[in-house]
Each structure stands twice: as C-alpha cells, then as structure tokens.
Amino acid sequence: xxxxxxxxxxxxxxxxxxxxxxxxxxxxxxxxxxxxxxxxxxxxxxxxxxxxxxxxxxxxxxxxxxxxxxxxxxxxxxxxxxxxxxxxxxxxxxxxxxxxxxxxxxxxxxxxxxxxxxxxxxxxxxxxxxxxxxxxxxxxxxxxxxxxxxxxxxxxxxxxxxxxxxxxxxxxxxxxxxxxxxxxxxxxxxxxxxxxxxxx
Numbered sequence: 001x002x003x004x005x006x007x008x009x010x011x012x013x014x015x016x017x018x019x020x021x022x023x024x025x026x027x028x029x030x031x032x033x034x035x036x037x038x039x040x041x042x043x044x045x046x047x048x049x050x051x052x053x054x055x056x057x058x059x060x061x062x063x064x065x066x067x068x069x070x071x072x073x074x075x076x077x078x079x080x081x082x083x084x085x086x087x088x089x090x091x092x093x094x095x096x097x098x099x100x101x102x103x104x105x106x107x108x109x110x111x112x113x114x115x116x117x118x119x120x121x122x123x124x125x126x127x128x129x130x131x132x133x134x135x136x137x138x139x140x141x142x143x144x145x146x147x148x149x150x151x152x153x154x155x156x157x158x159x160x161x162x163x164x165x166x167x168x169x170x171x172x173x174x175x176x177x178x179x180x181x182x183x184x185x186x187x188x189x190x191x192x193x194x195x196x197x198x199x200x
Contacts, residue, residue, distance in 0.1 A: 003068075004033040004045060004053040008198045010103040010163035011065035012052045017155050018069040020192035022076045028054075066096060069152055081152045091145055095153025098135060099160040105131045106164050129171075132164070136173045136180065143179035146187075158187045166198050 001024075005012040019025040033051050035042050046053040046063045053063045054071070062068050073081045083089040109128035112120045139146070139157065146154055161184050164171060174181040187193060 001027055001057055002029045002031055002055040004042060004051045005030050006033060006035065006051050008163070008166065008200065009051055010106075010159045010198070011050075011100070013162065013196045013198060014065050014099075014152075014156055014159045015052045015054070015068050015072070016196045017159060017192045018072050018081060018152070020195055021081060021150060021155070022072050022078065024072055024075060025195070066100070066152070066156075069155070073152070079149055081150065081155065083151060088148075088151070092151035092153040095145060095151070096156040098138065099153070099156025099158075102132060102135045102157075102160040103163060105135075106160075106167060110167055132171070132173075136177050140177035140180045143183060146180075146183050150190075154187060155192075158184065158193055162188065162193070163198060166200075 003012070003015065005016075016025065016028075019028055033042055033053075034040060035049055035051060040049075042051065042053065043049050045055070045061050048063070050064065052065055052068055053061065054068045055061050056071070062071050070082050081092075083092055105128050109125055109132075112124050112128075146157065164173075
C-alpha cells in the first residue's frame with residue numbers, strides 16, 4: 001500500500017496510528033506530498049487535493065482519513081477500532097467526528113495567520129478559539145467516553161490534541177480539563193502514538 005502524506009498532518013497521523021494499532025504499518029510505503037506546492041499532482045489521486053490518500057495493493061485509491069482507517073481496520077483479525085454495532089459504534093464515530101472537527105477548526109485558525117500574517121481576521125481566530133474551547137469542555141465533561149478498548153474515536157481525539165499542542169502550545173486547555181489531561185498523558189504514551197509524534 002502507498003500513502004500520500006504530510007509529516008505534520010493530524011489526519012495522516014490518525015491513519016498511521018491506525019496502521020500501527022492494526023499491525024499494518026510495515027505494509028505502508030509513505031510518499032511525501034506537499035499539497036500546497038504549485039506543481040503538486042495530488043489532485044490526480046484525490047480531487048479534493050488533500051492528504052492522506054491511500055493506494056491499495058489492488059490499485060484502488062481511498063480517501064479521506066476516516067475511510068482509510070476503516071479500510072485498514074478491515075484488513076486484520078484483532079480488536080476492531082470501528083465497533084461493528086450498537087452504542088459503542090456510535091460513541092466511537094461521534095468522538096471521531098469531534099476529533100476531526102477540532103483539527104479542521106485548528107487548521108483554519110492556523111491558516112488565518114499563515115496566509116495573511118499582516119492582516120489575520122481576529123473574528124475568525126476568536127471563533128476558532130471558542131469552538132475549540134467547547135470541544136475541550138465537552139471531552140472533559142464526558143471523559144468516561146474515552147475509557148475502554150481503543151477505538152477510532154480515541155485515536156482521532158488523541159491525534160487532534162497532539163496536533164493542537166504542536167501548533168498552539170499556549171492554548172492552556174489542561175488547566176480546565178484535568179481528567180482529559182490525565183487520559184491524554186496515558187494515551188499519548190501508547191507505542192502507536194509515540195511512533196507517529198509529529199515534528200516540524
């Protein structure tokens with residue numbers, strides 16, 4: 001399998017954490033892709049122009065991160081990251097959506113200052129901070145949802161927090177979210193998370 005990737009993308013990390021958790025990491029060849037480069041060819045694989053994008057051994061192209069993760073989860077016989085039915089499935093998918101939403105909000109905030117460094121829109125930054133604050137509060141209020149066997153929900157939340165810590169180290173969420181901070185400290189120590197820690 002071949003994975004188009006960017007080293008700091010939280011969505012790529014979610015895929016690679018999934019690959020490690022499912023024992024498939026060694027079967028994936030990573031192909032560095034700068035989606036912002038003028039001559040990038042990512043659009044030939046993913047019309048949306050984003051990474052991650054996976055080419056299977058059979059030549060099928062799969063995107064986005066959640067679809068790739070579910071595909072990888074279908075390739076092994078161990079504990080599934082995507083629970084098949086019932087409340088556990090909807091809880092995992094809800095947390096996955098929350099983690100993805102946190103990443104998307106953070107990326108919009110980051111781009112506001114990177115693309116327009118001289119005139120970032122403070123209203124957009126403030127809105128992003130408000131959304132992220134709500135997300136962290138929701139996770140703190142429902143920290144028990146993060147317990148139990150590892151699911152795609154926990155993977156998504158862990159990758160989201162890791163990326164936000166990388167990009168916005170001064171956000172200070174730990175002071176208001178002690179239960180979440182304790183969970184994240186334990187989860188980020190998993191081998192799959194340690195092996196995929198983002199670096200500039």
